[in-house]
Amino acid sequence: MKKTLFLTFLVLSLAPVMAYATKKDAAKIAVASDSKDASASISNKAGKCQYYLIFDGTGELIEVVDNPYKDAKRGAGSQTADFLAQKGVTIIIAENFGAKMIDAMRNNSTDYFQLSGVVHDAVKKILSPGNQILIKLDRNLSPESYESYRKLINIEPNGKKREYVLFTVKKGTDKVAGLFISPASEKGRSTLRLDENMWLYIPNVGKPIRITSLQSVVGGVFNNSDILRLDYAAEYFVEKMEELSDKKKLSNKEKLTKKEELSDKYVLHLKAKTKTVAYDKLKMWVDKDKILPTKIECLTEASMLIKTIYFKQNKDFGDKIVRPSVIETDSPLHKGYKSVMIFAKMKKRTFKNEVFTLTFMPNLESLRQ
Numbered sequence: 001m002k003k004t005l006f007l008t009f010l011v012l013s014l015a016p017v018m019a020y021a022t023k024k025d026a027a028k029i030a031v032a033s034d035s036k037d038a039s040a041s042i043s044n045k046a047g048k049c050q051y052y053l054i055f056d057g058t059g060e061l062i063e064v065v066d067n068p069y070k071d072a073k074r075g076a077g078s079q080t081a082d083f084l085a086q087k088g089v090t091i092i093i094a095e096n097f098g099a100k101m102i103d104a105m106r107n108n109s110t111d112y113f114q115l116s117g118v119v120h121d122a123v124k125k126i127l128s129p130g131n132q133i134l135i136k137l138d139r140n141l142s143p144e145s146y147e148s149y150r151k152l153i154n155i156e157p158n159g160k161k162r163e164y165v166l167f168t169v170k171k172g173t174d175k176v177a178g179l180f181i182s183p184a185s186e187k188g189r190s191t192l193r194l195d196e197n198m199w200l201y202i203p204n205v206g207k208p209i210r211i212t213s214l215q216s217v218v219g220g221v222f223n224n225s226d227i228l229r230l231d232y233a234a235e236y237f238v239e240k241m242e243e244l245s246d247k248k249k250l251s252n253k254e255k256l257t258k259k260e261e262l263s264d265k266y267v268l269h270l271k272a273k274t275k276t277v278a279y280d281k282l283k284m285w286v287d288k289d290k291i292l293p294t295k296i297e298c299l300t301e302a303s304m305l306i307k308t309i310y311f312k313q314n315k316d317f318g319d320k321i322v323r324p325s326v327i328e329t330d331s332p333l334h335k336g337y338k339s340v341m342i343f344a345k346m347k348k349r350t351f352k353n354e355v356f357t358l359t360f361m362p363n364l365e366s367l368r369q
Contacts, residue, residue: 027057029126030084031119032094036064038120046094047077047101052084055123077101085110093122102274106174106195113237114273130238130268136291138231141323145171147367148346149181152227154220157336164218166227167368169349173234175356178227179364190361191217193228196276201361208358213278220339221307221329225278227341232284235277236270243267244285264288279306290314292323307331317346 032049033040038061043049048070054063068083069076077097081104084092092105092112105112115122125131142148152164165181176193180186188203191211199208200217211217213225244265270282280301285294296309307329315325327341354360355367 027091027127028087028089029055029057029091029093029123030087030089031055031122032067032092033119038118038123040119042093042095042116042119042122044095044116046092046097047080048072049094052089053119054087054089057127059120059123059127061120075100078104081105081108081110091126093119093126097274102195111233112273125239126237128238128241130241130266131233133241133266133286133291134233134236134238134268134270137286137293138233140291141293142170142346143321143348144173145348145350146321146346147349149344151342151344152218152220152222153340153342154218155338155340162219167364169351169355169364169367171351171353171356173231175353176228176230177356177361177364179368188365189217190364191224191228192356192358192361193224193230194356196274198224198228199358199361201358203362208361213276221331221334221337222339222341223278226309226329232270232282235274236272236282238268239271240269241266242269243288265294290322305332307333315343317343319348321346321348 030052031054032043032046032051033053034043034050035041036051036053038053049067050070052065052067053061054065056062065087067080069079072079078100081092081101085105085108090110092110093115094112095114095116097105097112097114102112113122113126115125147167147169150166150168152166154162164183164186167179167181168176169178170176174193174195178191180189190201192199192201192208196213198211198213200211201208211224214223216223217227244267265288266286268282268284268286270284272280279298281299281303283297283299285296286292287294292314293311295311298306298309300306308331310328311324312326312328313324314322316322317325323343323346325343328338329340330338351367355364
C-alpha cells in the first residue's frame with residue numbers, strides 16, 4: 001500500500017516536469033547568423049543571412065544550413081520562412097524581420113523572436129522555464145478559440161461612469177473580433193484585430209477604418225491592445241524570471257489583512273518581440289499555484305510606467321476555464337481615472353476564418369447564440 005502511494009505521488013510530482021520536457025522536445029529553433037559557429041552573433045538580416053543554425057528542444061545544435069535565398073532580389077524573407085517551416089522549424093530567431101517574413105511565419109504557425117547577441121545565449125533564453133510558464137498562463141486565461149461577454153466601465157475622477165457591453169470572439173493566437181451590444185449609441189459597432197492590424201466598423205459609415213493599438217475605441221485607460229488582447233506569448237518573450245514568496249516578505253513588511261491571500265509568485269520580465277507592440281516591456285506577477293496573472297506593469301523601453309493592470313476575483317466559467325473575472329487598470333498618465341473590465345461569460349467555441357475578415361464585420365451579430 002505504501003509503495004503504491006509512493007509511486008502515485010512520484011508520478012504526480014513528475015507530471016509537470018514531463019509535460020515541460022515534452023513541450024521543449026517538440027521545439028526546433030533556427031537562428032539567423034553569418035557564421036556557422038553558435039558563439040557568433042545573431043544576424044540582423046533574417047531573410048538574407050548566410051546561415052541558419054538549427055537547435056533541438058534541449059538547446060543542442062543539430063544542423064547548419066545555407067540560406068538558399070540570401071541572394072534573392074525579391075521575396076527573400078517569405079521564401080526563407082517557408083523553407084524553414086518545411087524543415088520542421090517551430091521558432092525562428094533573428095535581430096530583425098521584414099513585414100512579409102513575419103506574415104509568412106504567422107501563416108506557417110512559426111513563432112519568432114527579435115533578439116540580438118550571441119546565438120547560443122538566445123536559444124537558452126527561449127527555452128527557459130519562464131517562456132513555458134507564459135504559454136501555460138495564456139491557456140489558463142482563455143481557450144485558444146472562444147466567445148465571451150464583457151462589460152467595460154470607465155470611471156472619471158468625479159465618479160462619473162460610462163459603460164459598454166461587448167461580445168467578443170477569438171481564434172488562435174492572432175485573430176480577435178468584438179461587437180458592441182450597448183449602449184444604444186454604440187450598438188452595432190464592431191472591431192477586428194489580425195496580428196498587429198486593427199479596424200473599427202461603424203454602421204452607416206461605410207468601410208471599416210484603421211485604428212491603432214494605443215488608441216481606445218471606448219476612451220478610458222484601456223487601449224485597443226488591451227481590449228483586443230492577443231496571447232501574451234504571441235507578442236512577448238520572457239527575458240528574466242524571479243521567484244517571490246509572500247511568506248518571506250512578511251518578515252520585513254506589514255502583515256497581510258485577512259482578505260489578502262498568501263501565495264508564492266513568479267515575476268516575469270517580458271520584452272516585446274517587435275517594436276509595433278503597444279508596450280515595450282511588461283512586468284508580470286504570476287500566482288505559482290494557479291499560473292494566472294495577479295498584476296502587470298506596462299512599461300516603456302526606458303522602464304517608465306504607463307499603466308498597471310490588476311487581475312481579480314477568479315471565477316469558474318465551466319469547461320475547466322477558471323480565470324480572473326475582473327480586470328482593473330489605472331495610470332500615472334491619467335491620474336484619477338480608472339477602467340474596469342468584467343467578464344460575465346466565456347466558453348470554448350470554434351469559428352471559421354471568414355469570421356475574422358473585414359467583410360464579416362457588419363455580421364458579427366449573427367454569431368450570438
